Each structure stands twice: as structure tokens, then as C-alpha cells.
Amino acid sequence: MSQSHNGHPGAKRTFEVRVLRQDDPDSPSYWERHRLEHKPDMNVTSVLQAIAAQGETIDGVKVAPVAYDANCLEEVCGSCTMIINGRVRQACSALVDKLLAEKPDEIELQPMSKFPVLRDLCVNRRRLFRALEKVQAWIPVDGYYDMGPGPRQSQDQQERAYPLSQCMSCGCCLDACPQYGHVPLVARGKGESDASHEARENATYDVHFVGAHAISQAVYYNSHPTGAMNAGERIDALTEPGGIQVCGNAQNCVAVCPKEIPLTTSIGRAGRAATKRVFTKFFDR
């Protein structure tokens, strides 16, 4: 298991954490090492909290806390995605004892690789949310006045939809995907308006691959009786540049999904729907 700091019996158990840090988007990254006391029930978010409270590296150098995103700490919000010992996952559900059992010497933390680093382990995942806009990830209701219940659905329908609805937009599937390339930060220009910046961001993202996340969400909304009413528009969005045709069928997405969402099944369904749509449109001309 973990090493003790100075070896003599009774000493507190400690372990080492190696963090890939980066001060801002334009600076080079660098590794930093920390040694922490081992406590029961630790996870990687509590490791990052301990690093912040300790305030110095293994060499006694005082450093700023490692910047990271985290919120719910129970793997339902999708915030704390990072690369831990080489694997993309949530920091909150990465338990220290398990990590040290796999790799006794140290825990290694890196930011996600496909999204631009803002600082340390914080990345900008706007592109992922933009993809949800692109595939119209919503039910197009008439409005919010009382119109009675929604469409009746079978248990079977609910049970098939529910796993897809648990997607928390964490980005693991995208980070692991060979076709989902890194797109650099679209920084706001000096004096540039919010609207103009957002338009430039969207234009940049829209030509790149939407990824398994948005494809699966499109399938989810298309499977809903009301959502199905504009299924064609969602499929059209998936046949544009950066659409489903970019998928190389590596199947990494489904392997890393923390919610075990059947992403490849979704991709298959979307692919068939896209083929059908292209044919129908061709013959309808």
C-alpha cells in the first residue's frame, strides 16, 4: 500500500500525488508533487481539498491551491472529470484506497485532454453544451400553461429511455474518443461583446465532431413521443459536418462512461435513422 513518510513503525501513512499544473491557457504545463497523510474514506476530491489546506509541495515550497472543478461529489453532476492514473473519470468517485491498490506509489492527476485548459485541472467544456444546442436537446412543448399530463408511456419505454437520461454531460466519452479532436480555447478579444464572442465560439465548435454525448441525447429526445415530432431536425443536425459520419467506431466512449450508458447502441440507432433520412430525402426530391 502507501509508503510511510520516514519508515519507522507508528509513523502516519502517507502517499504521493503528482499533478499536472498549468497557470493559464497560454503557459506551459508542469508537474508538481505533493505528499499527503492517508485518512480513511479518501477520494480524489478530498485529496485536492487536502492539497489546498496544506498549501505546500513535497519540497516544502508554498504554492497556490490546485484549481479544479467539483460540485456534487457523488457522481451525478459531471463537474469533476479529469484524468486519474491515465484514465478519464470523476474525481469524486475515484477512491484513494482503490487507486493505491492498483498503483502503490502515487496518484497522478491531469486535466482532460480534449478541452482547452483554463488552469490546472479546470477545462472549458462549452463545446459539449453547444453540441446539445445543435441537436435541439429539448422537448418542443407549446408552453408552460396547464395542458394536462404528458403522453402515456409503457414501462418498457421508460426503462429504455431512463439510462440515456442519466447522462450528466461529464465529457468522459469525448475525452476518450479518437475522433474527438482537441479544439483550442476561443478567447474573448479585448473589448469584444459577449454576443460576438459566443458567435465565434459556436462557429468554431460547429465544424468539429459532436461526439457520442450529443448523439445519444438526440436519440433520447427522438424516442420521446413529443420529442419525436421533430426527430428529423435532430437527425439532420447529425448529418451535418462534424456529425455522426465522423464516428470511427472505436467504442472507447461506452467503455469509459461512468453511468454505463449504452452509447454505441445510441450511435447505431442514430446512424440507421440518418441513413434512412438521407434516402427518404433523396427520393422525395
Next chain:
Amino acid sequence: MANKRVMIVGGGLAGLSAAMKLAELGIEVDLMSLTPVKRSHSVCAQGGINSVNDLTRQQGDSEYLHFDDTVYGGAFLQHQPPVKEMADWAPKIINLMDRLGVPFNRTPEGFRDQRRFGGTLFKRTAFAGATTGQQLLYALDDQVRRWSVAGKVKIYEAWDYLGPVLDGEGVCRGVVGQDLVTMEIRAFPADAVVIASGGCGLIYGRSTMSMVCNGSAASRTFQAGAKYGNAEFVQVHPTAIPGADKLRLMSESARGEGGRVWVPRTPQDSRRPTEIPENERYYFLEERYPTYGNLVPRDIATREIFSVCTEDGLSVEKDRLCVYLDLTHIPREILDLKLGGILEIYEKFQGVDPREVPMKIFPAVHYSMGGLWVDYEKSASGGLVIGSPRNQRTNIPNLYAIGECDYQYHGANRLGANSLLSCIFSGLIVAPSIVNLLKGAKGAAAEERSSLFEEARNKHQKVHDQLLRRPAGGENPYLLHQELGQVMTKSATVVRHNDALQEALEAVNNMAERMRRCGLSDTGNWTNQNVVFTKALADMFPLAKAILKGALARDECRGAHYKPEFAQPGLEATDPAEHRREAERWCDRFQAATERWLKSTIATCDAEGEPHLTYEEVDTSLIPPRPRLYGLVGAEVIEEVWKSRTAARQAAGSGNGDGAAAAGNKPAAVH
């Protein structure tokens, strides 16, 4: 003329439902959130959302009974008109969420399935697996995304609300916010501002709440002059999984689906729980509360779990207090279908399969019943005048509060599966209130003199710059936060004692002083989480003090607020005459506590960050307060005595022509 705009602070269920409804009504919305809205704390809500439904209605349920359960569960501390209106809207709200695509569990015939939750005898709770909050939030997030694409809603994600902008007359004209990435501080003009920032559990260090639930937005609004109500009412959830960084929620739905709470009758029985025979298990909730069993309201379940461990010494483990929450008698397929999400959390974080082995759980801080004081306008039928600009408005003109950060709906204790309802309800009704407010307004905030916003911005910029210039090596904010959490958890949770509260208040005062000497370990101006955390920590102190002062002053037991010396336990006498006399004395004490303490605690904050308390009457004009018993020993006799007293009072009242008003009903002084 410039368009009128509304700024919403917070993007959970409340903030998002307000945003989508405002957009539908043609108002342009800005929404500021610490986190991408899809990652808001509402995702952590698990069990479901309450309303009367077609099935329960035929079993005798009604909107009125849902309303009654809610105020009874809340120990009558909430104004009744908003709660009545909420219960009336509940079926419509669930229908709406159903239309928005929430994948509610279904019955074999295709209707929405329902389960039972605490504090009621009806199966009122609609649910989507055990991730109902997540599913509701996503459905609202979808709608807001749609409005955002249409250009009607602009979302500022990763922005920290620093405070409201008030003009010379004290009217809210906008907010000042800070970009958490670039650290830019900016003023946003707004014709109305809605605070929808959630709870403040981080004041307790570890709780079931998310990292963003630091209470900073509510505290900054409080420090700017908004009143804060019932701060001392903090819900401690009976069942959570202890962890190093967080106490993870184990939903009430586990008990709603038949989960049973027990401890071995032999203290710290070393056998595996599955090997302990039935007759050696103590199902203490079922034995002590035969009617409600494992589904007594949360404050009661929490106290019983706490006392079975601390007073009876029956904790499952010696060094770590916990009891068993047992689902192992329920078929695996049913568990996966209805509770999958929460069982996976337990399995993932504890490494044990709760379908095979009983879970080990213990209470944890969970929800703030208290919050920003908000107004309402009562209708002739006893509900709300929908569209009144007074609904959900704080005492600062143009400044509103909704969701967990308001104090309006849950009184002294919230019932399970009512929070999702109150968040969506308050978000939906604030929209027409604001529309009517804006109709009456003259110019738009964007046309205000720019110096107003410039000054507000500069004030916050100065505070920020001064913090960054602090000499290094002062107090460590992270350690100070741990200390605050320990003091608050020890003194102001399940059982409260005046000497401990007094001591805690002194400790917190001392920490607030030390806070002024906090040093930063990061003095940069790019994604500086250190300075953001330090500011949020500083803003925890006014709320922490309001909690402690409110708890110290309130010498009674009411819902989540429990002081043993004022407790009213069950009756003990076996002799029928003495039993009756005991019940009479019980009712005397209850009557005295009602007269003295059935009041909202209202805190106002002075310039030094010190809260001062006053009290306001509660509108109990629809359902007169009555003893809150849930099948306590002697409950039948107490109820009988109470009923005969009420009848006598009513008879006396009608004799002098004073009607129902004499039956303990008081008009609310604040309205």
C-alpha cells in the same frame, strides 16, 4: 427605450423554472450561476416530488390534505397561504414536468407510478428512478437551452454574485458579479433580480449539499439589507453515508420502497447483519411510531437514530455512529428499477452491495428551511393572488428570492419530496409577479445613470484587490472552514443546548475576527479559486451567527429545532385519571409554547455583519395549530383533550360574536 431585463442568480430548479416562464411571458433574462446550470445541486435530489394524484384522491386524499401534511410536518411555522397555493398547483406542476419529458417511472398500464414518502400516509410521490432531481433539472435546463438559442435567455456560467446594486432609495437596480475564470468584475443592470441560490449547508463543513451551497449569495443579499427568516431551522436528514469530503444522501425513497431501519439489540453485535435473527433486531422506528413507522417526518427519524446511538448505546459500530438501513428483503429487480441510482452511489463509495448487505447510515445536515424573507399577497380563498408583485419579493424593492434560499414553504421541518415542488412552484409564480412589477415601472434599469453601476462595481473591485494584497501567512481559510464546520455541527444540529450554543457563538465570533486576518496562498488574477473561497467563507459568518442566535433565543422544541429541556415526551401514567391529567398538562405546555414561539425569527444584518433578531406572527388562518404527535405514546388522549379545548374556545368565541378568529387564528401582522 431599452428592453427590460431580469437577472436570476442561480440555475437550479427554481432559477431555471423562473427563467423559462419569464421567457415565455416575453421578458429577457440573464442568469448567473457558479457552475454550468446542468451541474446545479438540484441533481442531488433523489426520491421524488409530491402531489395529490388521481389514485390517492380516490383514497380520500386532496390538495387540502397535502397542504395539511405540509404545515403539520413543518410544526405550523410557515405562513399558510403560500403553502395552500403550492399544494393546489402540485398536480399541474407534475403534469408540466411530465410534458417536458421527465422519464417518470410508469405503472404496467402506462400511468405515472407513485411511492410513499415521510410525513404522509398516501402514496403521493412521483419519481424517476432515484434520480428525480437530476431528471427534473435536465428537463428545465433543456427548456432554458431552447430559450437561450432563441436569444431570450443569456446564461453567465461560472460567475459569482457579489451583491445587489441598490439606488439612493434602496431599490434594487441590478447586481455585481465576478467571472470565475478571468476574475473580471462587472455590474449588470436589471429591472428585477431573483435570488435562487439554494441552501447554505457548507456552513456546517460536510453535509449532503454540493460545493456551491455555501450560502454566499443569500448572505450577500442579507448583508445588503434583506431580512432572513428562521435561520435556526436546518434539516438534518436521517440517512446519509458518512465520507471524508461529503456526507452522501441516502434517499428517503429507500424507506418509501420498504426499507427498514434497525440496530442489533445487543450493542455492537459482532455478527454479520444478515446473520442476526429477526427477534434480536430492534426496529426502533416501527416500534416507537407504529402508524408512520420508518416514514415519520425527518426531524423525528433523525432524533431517534441519533438517540438510539448516543443515549441507548446501540450504534452498529463503536467508533463510528451508524444504524442499519435494510433493503435486503426486497427483490433485486424492484430495487434496480426504483432505487438504482442511490444504490449505485452506496456501492461505489462504500464498496458494498446494499441489495445483499444492509447499509450503514447516519444523519447529516441536508436542507435550510430558513432563508431570505419573502412576502406574498393572500387571496380571498386563502391562497395567493397569482401575479401580485408582492409574491416572493424580499423587503428590498425589485429583489426577489425563490427556491431553497427563501424561508417560505417548509416551516420548522420540510417533508421529503416537497422541496422539488417548492422550488419549481416558486420559480413559476415569481414570473407573473415580475411581469406585473415591470408593467408599473417607468424607465429601464439600463437607462439608470452609469455612475450607480460604476460605483457598485468599484466597491467590489476594491474589496477584491485588498484581499489579493493581504500579506501571506495569515489564517488558512481552508482550516478555518473546517473549524467552523465542526463548531456548527457540534452545537446546532440534532440536539441543541443553550450552554453549547452560547459557547459556539463565542467561538464563531472569534473565528469571524480571525477571518479578517486570512492570508491567500494565491494572489493571482486568473481562475483564483482561493480568493473566491475566502470571500464565500467570510460571508458564512453572518449566516452562522444568525443560525446560532436564533437557536439560542428559541427556548422550545419545534420541528428540526430540538432542546431537550423543553421537550414534550409521551405520556407515562397508567392510571386513567392521571393519564388524563398528564395530557391536560401536555396541552397546557403546548399552548404556552404556541403562544410564545409560533413566530418567524427574522434576522437583519448590521454594517458589521452582526445579525439582530425580531419576531413576526405566522399566518395560521386556514388550519389552526394542533399538537404534532405522529402516534407518540398517549397521542389519542392528547388529541382528545386538545379537541375538547378547541371546541370550548370556539363555543366561547361564537358567544361573543368573534367567530373563528378566537380559535387561535391570528391575522399576520406583516401583511
